[in-house]
Amino acid sequence: MSHIPHALRRFFAAYPALLWVRLFGETLTSLSSAMIAPFLVLYLSENIGGSVTMTMLVIGLQPFSEILLTLFAGGITDRYRRKTIMLLALFLQGFAMLGMAWADSMLGFAILYIINGAGRSLFIPVSRAHLADTISSAQMAGAFALLSTSSSIGAALGPLVGVIIYKYDPAMAFLFTAISLLIYAIAVWWKIPQTPLPEAPVEEAAGVRSRGSWHAYRPALAIMLLSLPISLFYSQTETNLQLHLKYTLPDYLQTLALLIAVKGGLLLLFEYLLVKWTQHLPARLLISGSYICFLIVSLGYAFIDNVPVLLALQVLLVIGESIGLTQLMAFVTRISPVTMRGRYFAITGTHWDISRMCGPYLGSLVLLNYGGMMLFIIVAGILLIGAGFMYVYLSTNEKASPLEQEG
Known part of the structure; x- marks a missing residue:
């Protein structure tokens, strides 16, 4: 037992203060935002008014604004100090959430939702680039796993508190x-x-200039496109x-x-451990394997209406998220040029915005016309195709540029 405090001190000292501040902030904001996310569709349709398709269109506005701002935001994160942009992004999101607490129309809510999207499009790439600037590549997957674990604290507690708040006063969740x-x-x-912003090695800077902008961004665009099946599922x-659960x-x-x-x-319990246990395995197996986990969960949502079995499926969802999404961010860190990290994270992260912009509306059309079972069967098929393409791409990448495994 006497070794535990020393071990903890070593663990905390292994990462810079930036990570621990991020862990504190991500835990706090994920707790409050998790009160909103599971019930946002119901809140808009029941408290502000509007059809299912109109509600899905409004929800798609935030990621649409993030797509428009992605390259602009990524460029800003690579030209200006990371801390300054992080503060600006947090204040933008805070202002938008404060307004949403009192929004009483779809138009007002939509405008504030777009402002919140602008703040997110700034914060996500700059915070990831700042982390990549500060932490060694050997620690990168573990750092991303810790950040995700901190968010899981909020994700675990937020929905339970959100049920109470939703029944009492849903607007309070936006205020929190x-x-x-x-x-x-x-x-x-x-x-x-x-x-200070990092400076690229002379060889890297010359290589980027000689290859041209398209070639420099091509790996980021490839990862973005190949990740679309995952974000579509989410x-x-x-x-x-x-709505599917509401009907079933x-x-x-x-x-x-x-x-x-x-x-x-x-x-919260297993993500960091799963990353550590599997980080010696090739990225192609971990990332493409996560698609298969999501595929099985999607089929479960399609065919199962038994609550204990649905709860058991969360184990597969956690495995896929832990071994796949964390390794994907670490992979982006390793392939991105030093002076283009903000843009690489902005571009690769766009797949979330594309799916969250189009996915809810298109999915609602399938849901209303063919039912939730057909919707999640289609998503499972897309995940199967995505797994194959991602495996081939990562295998080709590893052969062309072998990367040293973390750990």
Whole structure:
């Protein structure tokens, strides 16, 4: 037992202060935002008004704004100090969430949702680039796993609290999120030092110039396109799954909150360990294998209406998310040029925005016309195709440019 405090000190000392501030902020904001996400579709349709398709179109506005701002935001993160952009992004999101607490029309909510998307499009690439600037490649997968684990704390507790808030006053969840974003911004301002932008090695800078902009961005674009099946799956679980459960389960609100809470709890307990246990395996196996996990879960959503079995499927969802998404971000870090990290993370992350912009609306059309079973069967088929293409691409990449495994 006497070795535990020393081991903990070594563990905390292994990573820079930036990571621990991020862990604090991500835990806080994920807790508050997890009160909103599972019930956003229901909130818009029941409290503000509008059809299912109109609600899905409004939800698609935030990722649409993020797509428009992606290259612009990525360029900003590579030209200006990381800390300054992080603070600006957090304040934009906080302002938008504060306004959403009192929005009483679809138009007002849509405008604020777009502003929130602008803040996210700035914060996500700059925070990941800042982490990549500060942490060694051998620690990268573990750092991303810790960040995801911190978010899982909020994901585990937020939905359960969200059920209570939704029944009492749903707008309070937006207010809590605005306050948490302000506290996060204060922590970044207080504890994270301003750092200079990294300079590329002479050989790398000359290589980027000689190959041209298209060639320089091609790996990021490839990863973005090949990741679309994963984000399409998530876009359906975040939106149309709510309606599918409403039609198939009697206590759908409690079941939805329980599914998200169980997933968050499992991620909290096992994500970091899963990353450490599997990081010696090739990226092609881990990333493409995650598609298969998501595929099985999608088929489960299509055919299963038994709550215990749906809860058991969360284990596969956690395995796929842990071994796949974390390794994918670490892979992007390794292939991105030093002076283009912000743009690489912005471009590769666009697949989330594309799927969240188009997926809810297109999925709602399938849901309304053919049912939730057909919707999740189609998603499973897309994941199967994506797994094959991703495996081939990563295998080719490994042969052309062998990468040293982490750990």
